[in-house]
Amino acid sequence: MRTEEELKGVTHLGEGRTAYPSDYDPSVLETFVNKHQDNEYAVHLECPEFTCLCPKTGQPDFATIKINYIPNVRMVESKSLKIYLFSFRNHGDFHEDSVNVIMKDLVALMDPKYLEVIGIFNTRGGISIYPFANYADEGHRELKRRRLLDFLEAQSGK
Secondary structure, eight states: OOOTTTTTTOOSTTOSSOOOOSSOOGGGOOEEEOTTTTSOOOEEEEEEEEEEEOTTTOOEEEEEEEEEEEOOSEEEOHHHHHHHHHTTTTOBOOHHHHHHHHHHHHHHHHOOSEEEEEEEEOOBTTBOOOOEEEEEOGGGHHHHHHHHHHHHHHHHTO
């Protein structure tokens, strides 16, 4: 069980009512300490209800956002991640921008060993867009390169 001290920065979880920001807000992201820093393991998070707005037309775009990471010292708290991703709902950005912003915000928040963000956006105007952005520390550079190449290869086979 985690101590009160370990849970000090986790404020969204367990609240009776969730306050959702009206626009993009990375300040809602929270972390907790990885108790298993001696293990190298992966975490997969998936948000099948991501929405943002086209920056030109204001039309909504819908996507599944997939996040995979190898934690270091800090880990993202999932409810704060949900609130953060929800903050894109009224935010206008291209698909590629949204995925890169999410990746950079999570890297700044956690300083993970490895992190990737994949956006699987619904088809609009006859074109599907699936942006992929990843980051790696010095010890995981080869993984970063391999995952990017694997992603490109998988997409070309569709």
